[in-house]
Amino acid sequence: MEPRSFDVGELAIPSEPAGPGWADFAAAAAVRNAVEEDAYGTGVLAHSAEEQLPAWLTQQHEPRRLFVARVDGVVVARAVYETLADPTSDFAWFTVEVLPAFRRLGLGSALADLLDAIAATERRTVNVVYAMSPDAPGERLWAPTGFGSVPVGNPEVRFLLRRGFHLEQVERGSILLLPVAPAALDGYRSAAQAVAGDDYAVLSWTGPTPQRWLDDLALLYTRMSTDAPTAGLHEPEDVWDSDRLVAEQAASCTGGRVALVSAALHRPSGRLAGFTELSVPTDPRRSVEQDDTLVLREHRGHRLGMLMKVANLQHLAQQFPEQTAITTFNAEENRYMLAVNEALGFVPMGYEGAWRRVSAAAGSAGSSATTDS
Numbered sequence: 001m002e003p004r005s006f007d008v009g010e011l012a013i014p015s016e017p018a019g020p021g022w023a024d025f026a027a028a029a030a031v032r033n034a035v036e037e038d039a040y041g042t043g044v045l046a047h048s049a050e051e052q053l054p055a056w057l058t059q060q061h062e063p064r065r066l067f068v069a070r071v072d073g074v075v076v077a078r079a080v081y082e083t084l085a086d087p088t089s090d091f092a093w094f095t096v097e098v099l100p101a102f103r104r105l106g107l108g109s110a111l112a113d114l115l116d117a118i119a120a121t122e123r124r125t126v127n128v129v130y131a132m133s134p135d136a137p138g139e140r141l142w143a144p145t146g147f148g149s150v151p152v153g154n155p156e157v158r159f160l161l162r163r164g165f166h167l168e169q170v171e172r173g174s175i176l177l178l179p180v181a182p183a184a185l186d187g188y189r190s191a192a193q194a195v196a197g198d199d200y201a202v203l204s205w206t207g208p209t210p211q212r213w214l215d216d217l218a219l220l221y222t223r224m225s226t227d228a229p230t231a232g233l234h235e236p237e238d239v240w241d242s243d244r245l246v247a248e249q250a251a252s253c254t255g256g257r258v259a260l261v262s263a264a265l266h267r268p269s270g271r272l273a274g275f276t277e278l279s280v281p282t283d284p285r286r287s288v289e290q291d292d293t294l295v296l297r298e299h300r301g302h303r304l305g306m307l308m309k310v311a312n313l314q315h316l317a318q319q320f321p322e323q324t325a326i327t328t329f330n331a332e333e334n335r336y337m338l339a340v341n342e343a344l345g346f347v348p349m350g351y352e353g354a355w356r357r358v359s360a361a362a363g364s365a366g367s368s369a370t371t372d373s
């Protein structure tokens, strides 16, 4: 392709829709949606710019920076740099997305170089990337977990390998078309409740967490960062408390998406043993997203995953009957969660690679480009 000139720069995040900087922010949001649609062959995963904004306005615990590349003044690519607030954390998460018509022009490299430079300055030497990998014929690169692979010839695979990343895990994106037959849900629910027994009851709510469950939910969110399978990524604990929960949920409401939660109450202790969360979009042509699902280790083996998920599907059908589909992402080795989802009717829609690179810290003895632990 003909070389074309472009420029890269950081965006100031608008404080509200239509505020200063909104047009650029919306253009970057559109890049995210277009790249995802290209990879998955469906637009159901799109988030409007309004829905994307809240995550950018709650930076206290997970700081993030947004960069774009422009060709002839038009935003055609974006990059995201995310860290934890802890300045001693080694981790930084990268995203680089270039509109298909502007690939192979060096934009992706320019944006990734920018992220590398920031990470080096901040000594964030462990970098993680989640990248969609559309299926393609030819040689495969397998995850070290033994579950799942990506096509070696894909652009994102070539790009990441060349930049020193190693594939650690493959995630399956799945979709469930709604509605699910109510009789089937009733059957799954009573079967799961029979195994769980009288010690466990399901609670469901819509929107922000009821005051009474804030501490329990904060613990469950924290455990989500350590108890879900993360293969060789070794991602760090992300600590939640009730203040963070209240602040982030309040911000998230302003974007228009609604959270539906079902949780398992452990009656003998009066504490929550697990939860599952759906995020409902403002436009029913897009998918409801299955967010976190977790059963605390000490409560596993009682069918609580199935019990809570079915309860939340029933809750969704009752509260938002117009919704048309649910999408979810699971580690390919997470057989228990996949088995629950498959039983409910989820089918695969695409795969994502989770990649990791460990760089030698700047100035360390014998630092040699990039190595993996």
Ligand SMILES: CC(C)(COP(=O)(O)OP(=O)(O)OC[C@H]1O[C@@H](n2cnc3c(N)ncnc32)[C@H](O)[C@@H]1OP(=O)(O)O)[C@@H](O)C(=O)NCCC(=O)NCCS
Pocket: 035, 094, 095, 096, 097, 098, 099, 102, 103, 104, 105, 106, 107, 108, 109, 110, 129, 130, 131, 132, 153, 154, 155, 156, 158, 159, 160, 162
């Ligand atoms: C991966 C992606 C960001 C690359 O963006 P890009 O602007 O095309 O990248 P560049 O032009 O800087 O290419 C850099 C190198 O990557 C490799 N590469 C990129 N696309 C490739 C392709 N289609 N085939 C083979 N190698 C490719 C090459 O080594 C290339 O260098 P070269 O052109 O000198 O041979 C882009 O394809 C994309 O947005 N994909 C979807 C989002 C994604 O998966 N991002 C993952 C990275 S965070």
